[in-house]
Amino acid sequence: MPELPEVETTIRGLAGFLEGETIARARVNRPDLRRPFPPDLVQVLTGAKVTHLSRRAKYGLIHLDRQQAMIFHLGMSGRWRIDPEEIGKHDHLVLETGAGHVLALNDARRFGSVDLVDEAALDQFAPFAAIGPEPLGPDLTPQHLKRAFAGKITAVKVALLDQRLVAGLGNIYVCEALHRAGIRPDKPAGAVSLPKLKLLVPAIRDVLNESIAAGGSSMRDYAKPDGELGYFATSWRVYGREGQPCHCGGTVERFVQGGRSTFWCRKCQK
């Protein structure tokens, strides 16, 4: 997916077309993504006014003037298309605004999801209920990670992907942040020292902020809502660079952890 920076970029892009706008028409082109669409989705969206948009972890929230929010997750291949020339086979949810813009939620692999949640019950929305602190917020601190990792024998790279410990981190940015902090990805999470965690927290923030500033990564399936590709991919230091030199003079290696590719440099990550 679309990891946190891509969702943030998407939300900012969508806001320009949706905030303050009325959804004149809505339709779904199939019954489900990962889960079924809410049965009343079209009814609730049609005629609703969008008050604002926000993001929690990798979820995008479209807040309506009906005390409800539509929450979308882009899964691994989801993206919003703005004013597409034609509706494609993977445009599963299509909105038309009062201003005449067409917004299509496109998700070839259908790992994404769409939910409707009462504004008053957002904290009880299951994926939000047990989620960790936002990595760009004040609650992600070295001390939080120390507590969250205490006693864990799971590799630190796998632990960072656990949304209960930190919200919104995905495979790419975890690889990049661990590299910047000089931490071995296969080190047991509980064995990472506080000084190392004090390097890791700013590394996470930096890699995310730089990616957001660059408009997200240009993964194969990802594009900003306006169709442009993000440019952060060109800034990756280890991800997808197996066999290529590291800036320290070492070589980027790849191995599999928990079924996912991990990229790292054994010379500068200890």
Place this chain on the structure above:
DNA sequence: GCTTACACCTGAACGC
């Protein structure tokens, strides 16, 4: 309770 493996689905890339 913690950790690991796997399923979910499609399309691109690659080798033969």
Place this chain on the structure above:
DNA sequence: TGCGTTCAGGTGTAAG
């Protein structure tokens, strides 16, 4: 050209 295999950003669930 066509076919088969492998791999990919995530998350939830079941098994150990």
